[in-house]
Amino acid sequence: MRTQIRIGLLVTATLICVLSAQAAKPQRASGSSGQDQSVLSGQSETMLPNGDVLIAGGMGDDGLVQSTLSMRDSSTHAVVKLASKLQSPRAWHSATVLPDGGVLILGGIGRDGNVVTVVELFDPQSQTVATLAAGAPTPRAFHTATVLTDGSVLVAGGVSQNGVALKSLELWDPRHKSGTVLPAHLSETRRNHSATLLPDGRVLFWGGKGAETTSPADEIFDPQNQTIAQFTDPTSLGISASGIAEVKASSPEDGAQNIPVDALISMRFSKPVLMSSVNGRTVSLKGPGGAVAANVVAAENGMLAFVTSSDPLLPGTSYAVTLSGAEDNSGNSVAFFEFVFSTSGEANSFFRHRARPPPASAIVKCGIPPQIGKRIASLLRLNPFPTCVHRKA
Numbered sequence: 001m002r003t004q005i006r007i008g009l010l011v012t013a014t015l016i017c018v019l020s021a022q023a024a025k026p027q028r029a030s031g032s033s034g035q036d037q038s039v040l041s042g043q044s045e046t047m048l049p050n051g052d053v054l055i056a057g058g059m060g061d062d063g064l065v066q067s068t069l070s071m072r073d074s075s076t077h078a079v080v081k082l083a084s085k086l087q088s089p090r091a092w093h094s095a096t097v098l099p100d101g102g103v104l105i106l107g108g109i110g111r112d113g114n115v116v117t118v119v120e121l122f123d124p125q126s127q128t129v130a131t132l133a134a135g136a137p138t139p140r141a142f143h144t145a146t147v148l149t150d151g152s153v154l155v156a157g158g159v160s161q162n163g164v165a166l167k168s169l170e171l172w173d174p175r176h177k178s179g180t181v182l183p184a185h186l187s188e189t190r191r192n193h194s195a196t197l198l199p200d201g202r203v204l205f206w207g208g209k210g211a212e213t214t215s216p217a218d219e220i221f222d223p224q225n226q227t228i229a230q231f232t233d234p235t236s237l238g239i240s241a242s243g244i245a246e247v248k249a250s251s252p253e254d255g256a257q258n259i260p261v262d263a264l265i266s267m268r269f270s271k272p273v274l275m276s277s278v279n280g281r282t283v284s285l286k287g288p289g290g291a292v293a294a295n296v297v298a299a300e301n302g303m304l305a306f307v308t309s310s311d312p313l314l315p316g317t318s319y320a321v322t323l324s325g326a327e328d329n330s331g332n333s334v335a336f337f338e339f340v341f342s343t344s345g346e347a348n349s350f351f352r353h354r355a356r357p358p359p360a361s362a363i364v365k366c367g368i369p370p371q372i373g374k375r376i377a378s379l380l381r382l383n384p385f386p387t388c389v390h391r392k393a
Contacts, residue, residue: 042091048124049101049298051276059091065111084128088118094145097299098174099306107139115141115161135177137170144195146203147299148223151264157190165189165211184228190216197303198237199248199270245328246270246335254339261315261343265307272302273334274327282325315345
């Protein structure tokens with residue numbers, strides 16, 4: 001018992017290192033009507049890529065489940081009620097930022113007391129809501145939904161539509177709208193818990209309530225081998241409150257080749273970064289013709305960043321992704337990071353020539369820093385850049 005208590009305290013202390021890096025959320029803020037906006041039971045609060053917080057649903061003091069959507073401004077903390085509403089009122093649901101910037105609103109308890117089966121998607125740009133007609137995750141309530149480095153969503157625990165407490169884990173692919181119930185599962189049912197994406201890409205389940213015990217043992221899910229194990233070593237979390245925030249992993253990995261042209265590009269950080277600082281100004285995608293238009297989205301409270309090209313990537317082509325100028329939640333600079341990869345397939349005839357790659361000094365004339373230029377120059381042996389990099393020094 002003493003060992004369990006000691007581990008629990010260590011888990012709490014280590015998680016504070018991550019959670020304290022996020023901006024504190026005020027319990028009350030002034031609404032557009034001038035009245036205070038109370039925090040409702042079962043409402044969700046989701047930090048969006050621009051730093052604002054989406055507040056959805058919940059149960060009022062009168063016991064009525066709400067369909068209200070509100071937005072908390074990241075600068076003023078003022079809460080403004082949106083014109084759009086949830087199509088299905090709900091509480092104790094999940095609201096998760098997806099790699100494309102949309103918010104998946106899943107499950108929860110409706111006004112009839114049952115699990116809400118309608119799955120909705122909120123678009124932060126238009127501030128509208130649409131239903132996900134097909135291919136949605138299985139609805140639950142009192143569960144967690146965590147985005148992983150590969151862009152998939154891990155849905156864990158909670159209560160089913162039949163009112164049965166769950167151990168199951170579902171991995172949902174938002175790009176292909178397909179889900180898979182994993183063979184691995186929680187050691188016991190768990191609800192009202194928390195799920196934290198760790199710097200190494202694993203997911204820690206902690207807190208909540210179980211069927212056999214009031215406080216289930218903390219567990220860790222490993223996406224690499226899709227296994228789950230009881231958590232016993234707090235030092236293995238890899239969480240540090242001190243030190244500069246940096247990229248711990250990228251997908252594709254630096255130097256990777258034969259990457260599918262529709263691959264999702266992502267970065268995972270050592271600790272949460274300021275979500276609003278991860279954008280098209282601080283993250284760039286470059287191909288043979290220079291900058292490639294892309295949508296940059298921060299997710300999981302600043303632990304992840306996704307880069308999606310506006311147009312499909314070219315086959316047999318080299319690309320470079322650069323992070324420069326982002327900040328953590330304390331205003332400190334995130335470490336510069338860049339990685340390069342090449343796509344599978346045969347290059348377009350425009351880039352098929354096998355000219356000798358130019359020196360890094362020539363690449364600098366195209367506006368690319370020397371440290372990146374050297375890396376790209378080596379890759380150009382497979383796929384040279386257009387004529388601008390062939391200028392003589």
